[in-house]
Structure formats: structure tokens, C-alpha cells
Amino acid sequence: MGYTVTAEDLDAIALGGAFLGTGGGGDPYIGKLMARNALAEHGPVQVIDADEVADDALCVPVFMMGAPTVMVEKLPSGEEILKALAELERFLGQKAQALICVEAGGLNSTIPYAVAAITGLPLIDGDGMGRAFPELQMVSFTMHDIAATPLALADDKGNSTLFSTIDNAWTERLARAVTVQMGGAALVAAYPMSGAQMKTSILRGTMSLIREIGQTILASRAKSEHPGPALRKNLNGTHLFTGRVVDVERATTGGFARGTVKVRGVDDFQGQEMIVRFQNEFLIAETAGGEVLCSTPDLICALDADMGMPVTTEQLRYGLMIELTGVPSDPQWRTPAGIALAGPGYFGYDHEFRPLGG
Amino acid sequence: MGYTVTAEDLDAIALGGAFLGTGGGGDPYIGKLMARNALAEHGPVQVIDADEVADDALCVPVFMMGAPTVMVEKLPSGEEILKALAELERFLGQKAQALICVEAGGLNSTIPYAVAAITGLPLIDGDGMGRAFPELQMVSFTMHDIAATPLALADDKGNSTLFSTIDNAWTERLARAVTVQMGGAALVAAYPMSGAQMKTSILRGTMSLIREIGQTILASRAKSEHPGPALRKNLNGTHLFTGRVVDVERATTGGFARGTVKVRGVDDFQGQEMIVRFQNEFLIAETAGGEVLCSTPDLICALDADMGMPVTTEQLRYGLMIELTGVPSDPQWRTPAGIALAGPGYFGYDHEFRPLGG
Structure with missing residues (x-):
């Protein structure tokens, strides 16, 4: 409607x-x-x-x-x-x-x-x-x-x-x-x-989903709660990581903002490190050991771990505490045609796409 | 007509x-x-x-x-x-x-x-x-x-x-x-x-001039004469140099064929060297000492010194004997507007344009 x-x-x-x-x-x-x-x-x-x-x-x-x-x-x-x-x-x-x-x-x-x-x-x-x-x-x-x-x-x-x-x-x-x-x-x-x-x-x-997600974020913040848990519940999401940004490498090349961000874990993730690779968008989240936890076309969504606000790649900076949530992509993206168009192989990564939660 | x-x-x-x-x-x-x-x-x-x-x-x-x-x-x-x-x-x-x-x-x-x-x-x-x-x-x-x-x-x-x-x-x-x-x-x-x-x-x-120049080249060749002198007479041209190509540097960068060719003089030009710089077209002809003899927007036209045929930059190769003729450009190119558009300064050279024969 x-x-x-x-x-x-x-x-x-x-x-x-x-x-x-x-x-x-x-x-x-x-x-x-x-x-x-x-x-x-x-x-x-x-x-x-x-x-x-x-x-x-x-x-x-x-x-x-x-x-x-x-x-x-x-x-x-x-x-x-x-x-x-x-x-x-x-x-x-x-x-x-x-x-x-x-x-x-x-x-x-x-x-x-x-x-x-x-x-x-x-x-x-x-x-x-x-x-x-x-x-x-x-x-x-x-x-x-x-x-x-x-x-x-x-x-x-x-x-x-x-x-x-x-x-x-x-x-x-x-x-x-x-x-x-x-x-x-x-x-x-x-x-x-x-x-x-x-x-x-x-x-x-x-468009409706976008508005609902935003309303959830605003409602959580109004209650001084972090929106991460509510969003993961609504979106069938996975809590990938929470940690502090310790390194950001970025370059604007070929018309894209490309780079990697290294995050050092806190709380449940203490002692672990996560690397997230991006080309305008976050594409791959992997452990320091190279295990891929979430990969394009599935979504890697970042929130400020303190404030609960979405974090874009250009806002990444040393010391920022972020929370990463994996969200399953639309079923169309998980078909062979979708993976050919926007899967890890297209972006030059050699791992197979493993659907989040699969 | x-x-x-x-x-x-x-x-x-x-x-x-x-x-x-x-x-x-x-x-x-x-x-x-x-x-x-x-x-x-x-x-x-x-x-x-x-x-x-x-x-x-x-x-x-x-x-x-x-x-x-x-x-x-x-x-x-x-x-x-x-x-x-x-x-x-x-x-x-x-x-x-x-x-x-x-x-x-x-x-x-x-x-x-x-x-x-x-x-x-x-x-x-x-x-x-x-x-x-x-x-x-x-x-x-x-x-x-x-x-x-x-x-x-x-x-x-x-x-x-x-x-x-x-x-x-x-x-x-x-x-x-x-x-x-x-x-x-x-x-x-x-x-x-x-x-x-x-x-x-x-x-x-x-279009008429192009055809006439071509007819002059063909007529000279038919008489086993080199067309250079006749073309210079018809076009008010200057004999800049005759010599053998001893070095060609070229690169296709930014969508252009750019480079320089070094020519070692023969006959009247024995003992001299000429450097010609090009970006698709020949732009500057200068002596080894850096004296500019002919410069854009005036024309630097190359003929095969033996065969009398025009030589393009991509035909330049070690050992080729070429004859270079300078031809005054159209008066419009010699105005301040013309020089701003296609004079040496536009191409990054710091010499003033000196009209050929001026």
C-alpha cells in the first residue's frame, strides 16, 4: 500500500x-x-x-x-x-x-x-x-x-x-x-x-524497509538502547564483531573509495581482530587468520557501538568503536546470476560465497 | 567552385x-x-x-x-x-x-x-x-x-x-x-x-589544397623528382632539416601518441641534430642546443627524404631519412586567440611563438 x-x-x-x-x-x-x-x-x-x-x-x-x-x-x-x-x-x-x-x-x-x-x-x-x-x-x-x-x-x-x-x-x-x-x-x-x-x-x-530500520534506530536511541539487537532480530542478522578501529587504509582510485579497516575486538570479541575490505561499500569481513565471516553479496552493516548510528566508510577513523552486523542479501543476489554480478569473484577475491546463516 | x-x-x-x-x-x-x-x-x-x-x-x-x-x-x-x-x-x-x-x-x-x-x-x-x-x-x-x-x-x-x-x-x-x-x-x-x-x-x-598537394607529390614522383622543393614553393615553406632518424621515444598516454624523435643531419645539415616533439602531430622542431626553428601552430611537415612520401609519427623508425618542411599556419592561428588555443604555451612549452618566416 x-x-x-x-x-x-x-x-x-x-x-x-x-x-x-x-x-x-x-x-x-x-x-x-x-x-x-x-x-x-x-x-x-x-x-x-x-x-x-x-x-x-x-x-x-x-x-x-x-x-x-x-x-x-x-x-x-x-x-x-x-x-x-x-x-x-x-x-x-x-x-x-x-x-x-x-x-x-x-x-x-x-x-x-x-x-x-x-x-x-x-x-x-x-x-x-x-x-x-x-x-x-x-x-x-x-x-x-x-x-x-x-x-x-x-x-x-x-x-x-x-x-x-x-x-x-x-x-x-x-x-x-x-x-x-x-x-x-x-x-x-x-x-x-x-x-x-x-x-x-x-x-x-x-523504501518501507529503509524507513522501518531508521524508525527502529530512532526508537532505540530514544530509549537510550543500542539499536543493534533490535535490528538483528528484525533483519535476521548476525552479530559479526564489536571493536575499535585500529587502522584504516584508503585511496580514491578509478572513481571509487577503496580500502581496508582493521578492528580490534572488545567485550565478547576481546583478543580477536577483524579486517573489513571495502570499495565504496563493505565487501568482505574476515578474521586476522583469513576466515571469511561475511561476504558480498550479503550485507555488512556498521553501527557506531556507542551512539548506535550507521557508520559509512568515509567516517571510519582510528579509535572509533563499531559494531558489525551481517544481514542476508535478497534471494536474487544468492543465485548464480547474482553471485556472478556482485559476488566475491567479481571483486577479485578467490573465496566461494557462503551465504550468511547457511 | x-x-x-x-x-x-x-x-x-x-x-x-x-x-x-x-x-x-x-x-x-x-x-x-x-x-x-x-x-x-x-x-x-x-x-x-x-x-x-x-x-x-x-x-x-x-x-x-x-x-x-x-x-x-x-x-x-x-x-x-x-x-x-x-x-x-x-x-x-x-x-x-x-x-x-x-x-x-x-x-x-x-x-x-x-x-x-x-x-x-x-x-x-x-x-x-x-x-x-x-x-x-x-x-x-x-x-x-x-x-x-x-x-x-x-x-x-x-x-x-x-x-x-x-x-x-x-x-x-x-x-x-x-x-x-x-x-x-x-x-x-x-x-x-x-x-x-x-x-x-x-x-x-x-579540401582543394589537400588535393593539389597530393597531385604535386604524385607528379614529382612520376618525374622521379623529390616533391619537397615544389611543395615549399607552392606553400611558402621553409626547408627545416634533412637527416636520419637516430632515436624515437614514444608512448600512448592519456589517449595520445606522445614522443620525441631525434634526427642527425645529412647534406647541408651535416653535423647538426634536430629534435622534434610530437603529440599525435609534430609540435616543435628545435636544434640540439634548444633553439626553436618551427613551433605549433605553424606546421612541421615530414617527407621520406628518399621516396618523397609523407611520414606520420607512427612510421618514424631508426634509420629512416626524413626531410622536414615548415609551413606558415593560417593567419587565424597566429592571432592571440589562435596561439592561446594551440600555441606552444598550451602544450606546456615555455617559448614564445615566433611565426615562421617572421
């Missing part, structure tokens, strides 16, 4: 997105600011169920592409994403009738609310990942043979680019190269699809 | 283009093959005077972008450039009525003949450089405030990209990044302009 989202809901939405964003997807504060400005000026947003959309309606995902470390310094104005959407609509000769969120994350699950408020379009309750992933082709839409192109991309300076490619991996490659030239981040409208295509491919209910 | 170009003219056109191409613009043999196939199948091409074009006619330059060293290995099929043109026309909602050659060069002054033959469109007698230059924005059109975008770019695999940018330097930057990802070379339709814009900005007569 559909519902209305107002500016008051954005705290929860930004937090929930950041949690499912598995360390990536950008700063939830920036995403919230963008959406709040848009909702304050243009009014609330309608979130609708996938089945409420007509089969022939044009549905368009809108999102940020690039290294979130860059977006922290370059607040998007909103103009870029409207420009990208307009370029896509111009190319298609058709107006979008509903918006799609491409992934959960601090920025990418709030940007669609901003665009929905400004354009008056409804936002569909679902997304393409059920989490965040670093590359453009890593969406359920790819598994359903929906092309990423035509893809329109715009920067903060007024440049834009429209891509038509032979497959979604080529789109990632070409659009990434342009994004890097544009300063490391750009706003995108892509994967235009019919309502019928959307219904078969979208991961349903993600 | 307009004239008809048939397949028989292509030998001269490929040679003349390669001479004015100042070492760049790709292999004249490949360019000739492409054009010959097209003319054999589709018939001759009309070359028309700029003034024969209606002021409101859509005129479109078509060309190859990238490192010519790559193009030697990747013969374009012709499909790519037609796709780029079609994407541009689709975006503009208007069909091209005349084609423009963007630069003189082995490939870029023959590709327009291929496209003209296939599409049946006339080719305007003129170009944007009167020579070849390595970067997209280095055209007389930029000096007349004509935007490079919308620019459509297509590769041999079926990918294409359409750019809209805030200035021509941004177009170069973004399109170059995509070209590199596409394997180092791509086919382009860009700088769409009205007939009125074309008339004020095009360097007139270049």
Missing part, C-alpha cells in the same frame, strides 16, 4: 538507508539535507506500491554515481539530477511517470525523494539492490536484462553526457570514466523501464 | 592530407581504403564551395578521435561514424545537409569523403584547422564561439555517447576519457553548425 512521506520522515529514511548502505552510498546527512530542502519547498512525496504502476508507465531510477568521499565535499544542488532526467526524457521522447530508487544508501535512497518532491512524481516502494553496491550494473534490473542505457549523467558545472551501450558493464566503464573527469561524482538518470519491467525486476518494499 | 571527387582522386587526397597532417591524423593508406570502398559502392562525392551552402543548412564535421597509432590496428568499418551522425541528428531533430572535414590528415581528411559518399551529402571545401591538431577544441570553430556539442561519439563495438558541455575544453576532456575506454579511438560527429556559422569560421579551400 502507498503512503505519504513528509520532511519529518527523512531522519528515519536517511538513517535506514545508511544502515542498508553497508558503509557506502554517501553521507546520510547530505542526502537528508537535499531531500528536506526539496520537500520543504515542494511538499510531500507519494510512495506507491509497484503494483499501482501501469504496465506501460515510464519508470526511471535517479541516483548519484561516484565516490561518496567526493560527494561529502560537493553537495549536489538538485539541478544536476533534474538535468539528467530531462536529457533522458528528451532522448526517449517521453516523460517519466514514476521514479525508482536504485539502491539503499545515505545519498541514493534520499535523492529520489528530492526528485519526487520537485517533479511531483511518485516514488515506487522498492529498489534495485536492497542494499548499496559500488558499480552501476549491480542491480536486479541487470539480472532481468533491462539495459542501463540510455543513461544520462550530469555534473555540477553544467556538463552532461548520454550513453547508449551494448551492455551494462560497458555502461559502467564509460560512465565511470566520465564521472572521474567530472570530479569524481555525477548525478544520473538511467535504466528507463516500463511498469511491467519494473514489476518483474524491482526488489519490493525497500 | 564545386567539383566532383571520384575514387581516382583519393591517392592524391590521402597524400596531401598526410602532408598537411604534420605527422598526425593517422595512416593515409587506411583513410584511403575506407574512402575508396565507400566511393566504389556509392559513387562520387560533390565538394562544394562554402558560399554554395544555405545559411540555415545544418553542417556537421565528421572525424576520428584518438591516437592514430591505435587506428592503424583498428580499421573503422564506416558503421561507427554513420551511427555517430545518426545519434547527433536524432538529438537535434534535424538532418545534416552538408559535411565538414575537421582537419587535414591521413584519416580525418578522407573519412568525410567516405561519409559523403554513403550519405549522398556534399562536402564543404574547407576545414577547421588547415592542418592537424591533437585536441578536439583546436579548431577555428572554437575561435568563433561554435560549441563542439552536442557531440556524438561511437565505437566499433556498438557503444555510443552524446555530450553536452559548458565549453569545448570540457568536451575534449570528457570525450577523450570515453575514447580511451573505448580502446583509444572512436568516430565522432560534432560541432553542428548553421551554414551561416560555417561561412564565418571555416578555413576555406583546404
